[in-house]
Amino acid sequence: MKQHFAMFAGYNRWANRRLYAAAQALPDAEYRKPRGAFFGSLHGTLNHLVVADRIWLHRFTGEGPAQKRLDEILFEDFDALAAARDVEDERIIRYVKGLGESDLASTFTYRTITSPQTITQPLAPALAHFFNHQTHHRGQAHCLVTGIAGNDAMPALDLILYQRETGVGLS
Numbered sequence: 001m002k003q004h005f006a007m008f009a010g011y012n013r014w015a016n017r018r019l020y021a022a023a024q025a026l027p028d029a030e031y032r033k034p035r036g037a038f039f040g041s042l043h044g045t046l047n048h049l050v051v052a053d054r055i056w057l058h059r060f061t062g063e064g065p066a067q068k069r070l071d072e073i074l075f076e077d078f079d080a081l082a083a084a085r086d087v088e089d090e091r092i093i094r095y096v097k098g099l100g101e102s103d104l105a106s107t108f109t110y111r112t113i114t115s116p117q118t119i120t121q122p123l124a125p126a127l128a129h130f131f132n133h134q135t136h137h138r139g140q141a142h143c144l145v146t147g148i149a150g151n152d153a154m155p156a157l158d159l160i161l162y163q164r165e166t167g168v169g170l171s
Contacts, residue, residue: 001104001124002099002100002101005096005104005127005131006093006168007169008131009092009093009095009096009097009131010168011159011168012134013089013092014165014166016085016089018155019142019154020085022155023141026042026153030148030149031078031148035144035147037140039071042141043078044071044073046085047072047073047074047081048070049134049138049141050084050085050088051067052134053088053134054066054067055067057091057095059110060123060126061095068113069113096127105124107120107121108120108121108123
């Protein structure tokens with residue numbers, strides 16, 4: 001199971017780099033324009049992904065920033081947001097790399113944000129949610145980029161492309 005999550009950690013970084021390269025090419029006004037996405041704009045969506053990753057990494061490790069709002073705009077500046085994204089992606093990779101199979105079978109306890117309650121659950125399904133959540137919002141961001149600049153402006157983010165490019169998950 002650890003190999004599975006390590007693949008998703010690497011895929012997450014790969015997909016984010018592709019997404020950020022496409023977003024960086026957009027005019028700033030278009031990047032920030034409210035477009036009806038759950039977090040408003042592409043800028044709001046990318047900020048949410050960093051916020052949510054920080055929330056989950058804090059829950060998993062007890063370390064790092066402890067964000068309090070899901071819609072927080074951590075960085076107004078795109079370059080600062082991109083740098084923070086890189087930091088979080090590396091934290092995710094290191095965290096997963098440090099896990100053992102017994103860790104994945106263990107439980108952990110955390111406090112929710114929107115409807116505060118204490119939850120104890122197995123780690124592996126929570127990690128599955130963590131990576132699924134990233135994919136969900138990256139899909140929204142992908143749609144926003146293509147809506148702004150067309151299909152050619154946004155490369156595919158399919159997991160199978162990552163696997164073919166890196167060889168991870170093909171054997």
